[in-house]
Amino acid sequence: MTALLSLTPDAAAAFARAALEAVGASPAMAEALAAATVRAEERGRASVGFAHLTDYVESLKAARIIGTAEPVISFPAPALIEVDVAGGIAQLGFDRAFRELSQRAKDLGAASLALRGSFTTGELGDYALRLAETGLVALAATNGPPLMSPPGVARAVYCTNPIAFAAPGAQGPALLVDQASSATAFVNIREAAARGEAIPAGWAVDGDGAPTQDATAALGGHLLPFGGARGANIALIVEILAAGLTGANWSLDAPSFVDGARSPGVGLFVLAIAPRGAATDLAGRLTQQMERLAGLGVHIPGQAKLARQAPPERLRLRAEVLGRIAALAGIAAPS
Structure with missing residues (x-):
């Protein structure tokens, strides 16, 4: 049985900050x-x-992330914000540009953010959801090092290339969709391998390109797109948004995020749209539509419900994960 620790969000954040500062x-x-x-x-x-x-x-610790990197923000056009995080992280770059992106979208009707030079972007839905919380419709796309091969292709050419979409409702966000172009996320394969568990068919191939349900073998191979060629098409669209429009590395050119001493240098593209004209009452109409669809038995993405819930008072976190972070950072683990 997995041991869990119960921490308040503030205590969990304090531990994370201490660990990160301890490694630079x-x-x-x-x-x-x-x-x-x-x-x-x-x-x-x-x-x-x-x-x-x-x-x-x-x-x-390995210098794949430059801990002292400061995002450089520029404005090539009124509705475009460019951010070069220079080997740092997308989260900090987005934080620095968030207020300007939100305000320009509301002033101009729409605005986009093109961020490059990043490590992974973490939870992609977070970027879209934060904008939806201000009343904006948001689309986010990101790429990463190659992990996924389209059907019939012998090598990985795309990352999991996720896409996220969020829209405002009458009482907070009404919808949040956050999904990969691959059949599953890479972290799910890695966690299954760590637990010695099999993975479902259709998730990955091994190093020889053969379908596999062995998670460890899958780590030496490639992920597969959802829906075959259609999922690969989505990955290509995401690649163009996240790398093409931002000037970031294409997935094929991105160094690994788990090996070596170079940043993947990948991108994040975010589009924020302010409901105007006939869409002025989008929040109210969308809330009613989500309720109607749910009443008809339509599956609404699980993140839509989570987006509207109040944050929990305590988090239940895996003790082994916190212990590993503490050991890497050379600090005491929570207890």
Whole structure:
């Protein structure tokens, strides 16, 4: 049985900040990443919460993340914000540009953010959800090092290339969709391998390109897209948004986020749209539509419900994960 620790969100964030600063993150970087990590846990996204924080701690130690990197923000056009995080993290770059992005979208009707030079982006839905909380419709896309091969292709050419979409409701966000272009997220394969568990058919191939349900063999192979070629098409669209429009590395050119001493240098694209004209009452209409669809038995993505819930008073976190982070950072683990 997995041992769990119960921590308040504040205590969990304080631990994360201490661990990150201990391995070279600036206070601003540590604050941005700790807050994003806790938000992921609050929404039940443990795979991109503290479990993924281990990757950041390890990468700070290995210089895959430059802990002192400061985002450089520019405005090439009134409705475009460019951010170069220069080997740092997307979370800090987005935090620095968030207010300007939100305000420009409301002033102009729409605005976009093109961020490059980043490690992984963590929970992609967080970027879209934060904008929906201000009344905006938001679309976010990101890429990463190659992990996924389209059907019939012998090598990985895309990352899991997720896409996220959020829209406002009458009482907070009415919808949050956050999904990968791959049949599953890489972290799910890695966690299954760590537990010695099999994975479902259709998730991955092994190093020889043969379908496998062995999670360890899958780590030596590639993930597969959901829906075959259609999922690969989505991955390509995401790649163009996240790398093409931002100037970031294409997935094929991105160094690993778990090995070496170079940043993946990948991108994040965010589009924020202000409901105007006939869409002025979008929040109210969307809330009613979600309720109507749910009443008809239509599956509404689970994140839609989580987006509207109040954050829990305490988080139940895996003791082994917190212990690993503490050991990497050379600090005491919570108890």
